[in-house]
Amino acid sequence: xxxxxxxxxxxxxxxxxxxxxxxxxxxxxxxxxxxxxxxxxxxxxxxxxxxxxxxxxxxxxxxxxxxxxxxxxxxxxxxxxxxxxxxxxxxxxxxxxxxxxxxxxxxxxxxxxxxxxxxxxxxxxxxxxxxxxxxxxxxxxxxxxxxxxxxxxxxxxxxxxxxxxxxxxxxxxxxxxxxxxxxxxxxxxxxxxxxxxxxxxxxxxxxxxxxxxxxxxxxxxxxxxxxxxxxxxxxxxxxxxxxxxxxxxxxxxxxxxxxxxxxxxxxxxxxxxx
Amino acid sequence: xxxxxxxxxxxxxxxxxxxxxxxxxxxxxxxxxxxxxxxxxxxxxxxxxxxxxxxxxxxxxxxxxxxxxxxxxxxxxxxxxxxxxxxxxxxxxxxxxxxxxxxxxxxxxxxxxxxxxxxxxxxxxxxxxxxxxxxxxxxxxxxxxxxxxxxxxxxxxxxxxxxxxxxxxxxxxxxxxxxxxxxxxxxxxxxxxxxxxxxxxxxxxxxxxxxxxxxxxxxxxxxxxxxxxxxxxxxxxxxxxxxxxxxxxxxxxxxxxxxxxxxxxxxxxxxxxx
Numbered sequence: 001x002x003x004x005x006x007x008x009x010x011x012x013x014x015x016x017x018x019x020x021x022x023x024x025x026x027x028x029x030x031x032x033x034x035x036x037x038x039x040x041x042x043x044x045x046x047x048x049x050x051x052x053x054x055x056x057x058x059x060x061x062x063x064x065x066x067x068x069x070x071x072x073x074x075x076x077x078x079x080x081x082x083x084x085x086x087x088x089x090x091x092x093x094x095x096x097x098x099x100x101x102x103x104x105x106x107x108x109x110x111x112x113x114x115x116x117x118x119x120x121x122x123x124x125x126x127x128x129x130x131x132x133x134x135x136x137x138x139x140x141x142x143x144x145x146x147x148x149x150x151x152x153x154x155x156x157x158x159x160x161x162x163x164x165x166x167x168x169x170x171x172x173x174x175x176x177x178x179x180x181x182x183x184x185x186x187x188x189x190x191x192x193x194x195x196x197x198x199x200x201x202x203x204x205x206x207x208x209x210x211x212x213x214x215x216x217x218x219x220x221x222x223x224x225x226x227x228x229x230x231x232x233x234x235x236x237x238x239x240x241x242x243x244x245x246x247x248x249x250x251x252x253x254x255x256x257x258x259x260x261x262x263x264x265x266x267x268x269x270x271x272x273x274x
Numbered sequence: 275x276x277x278x279x280x281x282x283x284x285x286x287x288x289x290x291x292x293x294x295x296x297x298x299x300x301x302x303x304x305x306x307x308x309x310x311x312x313x314x315x316x317x318x319x320x321x322x323x324x325x326x327x328x329x330x331x332x333x334x335x336x337x338x339x340x341x342x343x344x345x346x347x348x349x350x351x352x353x354x355x356x357x358x359x360x361x362x363x364x365x366x367x368x369x370x371x372x373x374x375x376x377x378x379x380x381x382x383x384x385x386x387x388x389x390x391x392x393x394x395x396x397x398x399x400x401x402x403x404x405x406x407x408x409x410x411x412x413x414x415x416x417x418x419x420x421x422x423x424x425x426x427x428x429x430x431x432x433x434x435x436x437x438x439x440x441x442x443x444x445x446x447x448x449x450x451x452x453x454x455x456x457x458x459x460x461x462x463x464x465x466x467x468x469x470x471x472x473x474x475x476x477x478x479x480x481x482x483x484x485x486x487x488x489x490x491x492x493x494x495x496x497x498x499x500x501x502x503x504x505x506x507x508x509x510x511x512x513x514x515x516x517x518x519x520x521x522x523x524x525x526x527x528x529x530x531x532x533x534x535x536x537x538x539x540x541x542x543x544x545x546x547x548x
Binding site for chain 2: 016026030143145
């Protein structure tokens, strides 16, 4: 069963609702996080909470309660779930807009069974659709996904869209993007993209394995010379990318470095559980 | 009192809510309209309904009920209000996302007292902040306003942000933009901006008054030579713009053409009431 922490209490998710006057409904004003548990412990909980607070600050939204109280509610919710779960805390705009800011926000936290991607996508890899624009405000993890769904709906064989403003690859709509080329793992710098928590783990593990890393935007023009690519996210972990637009990556199959890093991620993940 | 039409019935707005599982909350998936009544009759109701349907189609959202039934609910709601009101129908993403589309959407319609801008803004004019980007997907009137609020919050003396991608002025965050220069009224073409209902009325009235009109994007570099500027919207009608970024428009006061067009709009509005 899915549960929701809202108004200071836990209720079944299907009974949880928000007033239609909330700016998250009227004007798309909301920030959130997706946190997975492993062995019933949350992965990277502190970095997720810090990013939630940072997103709220970036959007001029007041914190609805202290971060430590949100942490306690998350841990209590996890203890109520049977088995591993996905935890999604949301901060909503609330009913008040004053001088560009949202002083009276709301909090709710969803606890649901994790919906992992189908095993085939790890075996076969996925196709991404490049679009010639960037995510707006990557410093804020907001609920603004409508425009990416709109582009995605035109390509139903695609797994996600890939932001490629002016030929530079920044990130995918829901994921961090990595390119592996000439024995170097390349991903966009934090000045250009959302600060992915899985991104941080993967970069650290790659360095520990002796792989050279570069934090710069890979270029679309580099794809033809790349041997591997993958995307990362809290739920998807590492998903191999085998095609981007018309360009096949490497030999069109998931590569050995991607597989090794995913395996290492699963083996080492305990280091980042809280 | 504000009322809400939801789940086929009218209730006080403060009692109306949406399940937290709706994609308008989780992912910002929603489209809407703002319709004003004058003499208790809705202005441009048919164009607003057509745009609502067009927005839903553009976002791959199913219509939650036939357009004629939405029209009937709007007219019934207006009859329940005392005096003029603002009517805002929303279509929400619903709980289902399938192949980039939203097949099970929800509808709710808000009926509220119109909050017109303060009289001073018509007397003094407003200041707009230019930003070097465009609205995403102007063919869809979506609830995605978070990014514009974020920019606005840094300039609390500004009335709205003004989209100026690559030096071309497209539209304001919540309004259509008009520039008056060398006895010509200039506004961006529909290929670049949201199809404003007030925009259509103003263009028609200007032509009837013998004013030359051009549908092209005004340039930021033209502002210094312009004599007047204004923005339009269903609630704000015509609001004079006297400054854009560092540039004063004309002599820094609302101009005679803007005032004449606003006066004509109020006198002639009955032609577009339904």
